[in-house]
Amino acid sequence: NAGVMQNPRHLVRRRGQEARLRCSPMKGHSHVYWYRQLPEEGLKFMVYLQKENIIDESGMPKERFSAEFPKEGPSILRIQQVVRGDSAAYFCASSDRGQGNEQFFGPGTRLTVL
Amino acid sequence: GENVEQHPSTLSVQEGDSAVIKCTYSDSASNYFPWYKQELGKRPQLIIDIRSNVGEKKDQRIAVTLNKTAKHFSLHITETQPEDSAVYFCAASRGSGTYKYIFGTGTRLKVLA
Numbered sequence A: 001n002a003g004v005m006q007n008p009r010h011l012v013r014r015r016g017q018e019a020r021l022r023c024s025p026m027k028g029h030s031h032v033y034w035y036r037q038l039p040e041e042g043l044k045f046m047v048y049l050q051k052e053n054i055i056d057e058s059g060m061p062k063e064r065f066s067a068e069f070p071k072e073g074p075s076i077l078r079i080q081q082v083v084r085g086d087s088a089a090y091f092c093a094s095s096d097r098g099q100g101n102e103q104f105f106g107p108g109t110r111l112t113v114l
Numbered sequence B: 001g002e003n004v005e006q007h008p009s010t011l012s013v014q015e016g017d018s019a020v021i022k023c024t025y026s027d028s029a030s031n032y033f034p035w036y037k038q039e040l041g042k043r044p045q046l047i048i049d050i051r052s053n054v055g056e057k058k059d060q061r062i063a064v065t066l067n068k069t070a071k072h073f074s075l076h077i078t079e080t081q082p083e084d085s086a087v088y089f090c091a092a093s094r095g096s097g098t099y100k101y102i103f104g105t106g107t108r109l110k111v112l113a
Helices: none
Strands: A005-007 A009-015 A019-024 A031-039 A042-051 A053-056 A065-068 A077-080 A088-093 A110-112 B006-007 B010-012 B019-025 B030-038 B045-051 B056-059 B061-067 B072-077 B086-094 B101-103 B106-110
Touching: A005 A088, A019 A088, A019 A110, A031 A077, A031 B006, A042 A065, A042 A077, A042 B101, A065 A088, A077 A088, A077 B056, B006 B086, B019 B030, B019 B086, B019 B106, B030 B061, B030 B101, B045 B056, B045 B061, B072 B086
Parallel strands: A009 A110, B010 B106
Antiparallel strands: A005 A019, A019 A077, A031 A042, A031 A088, A042 A053, A065 A077, A088 A110, B006 B019, B019 B072, B030 B045, B030 B086, B056 B061, B061 B072, B086 B101, B086 B106
16 A cells, blocks of 8 residues: 655756646545645645645645646646745645544655755 | 644653653644654654544553643653654644644654663
8 A cells, every 4th residue: 555655756946947746645545735844844734635626725825836636646736936945845645534634644855946 | 823832842861761742732623633753854754643532642652641721732752762863743633624734843852872
């Protein structure tokens, strides 16, 4: 039973480029969460999605960031026109139900913006 | 707004001693409180969790206590071992609407051999 998969594991972008981060939840899980972890800091919630729906995007910057979780395929976190401050580890987590259930984390994507 | 405070930020203990990490949450609608362990460069992994209808939960050397009235919950690790060295995060989550985790700022635990 494969866990949460994320790719790429490491991503290097130059300022102004686009970054696409992918997350495949655990089999049977329909809830996906994205968190950002800046170096030496805690995890900050960005967005919570269910299949084809954004449930809560209160932690996601209004500009340049978007997320989707289509009916088929992985969840995608997209960052347009990246800036140096976007450099961080981006973790995806999934759960099979929302309320009170463990979120299983992926290995993260480490984004470096040059 | 929603906030989880975590203390201490760093903790050093001798091998075999106990370690206690404390968290306070602000959202009274929170009803699920997981604790995650994160080793350097790795993903966070759940070590124990507690729901609001329970005051205490134990799993071998790890225990968590919850005081709903005071909005406090704590992680207790007994008989610490060098492999317990990591960063520990507490989190709080609601039981309805959005199930996002609000994480504490983390505690870097160092167990000295």
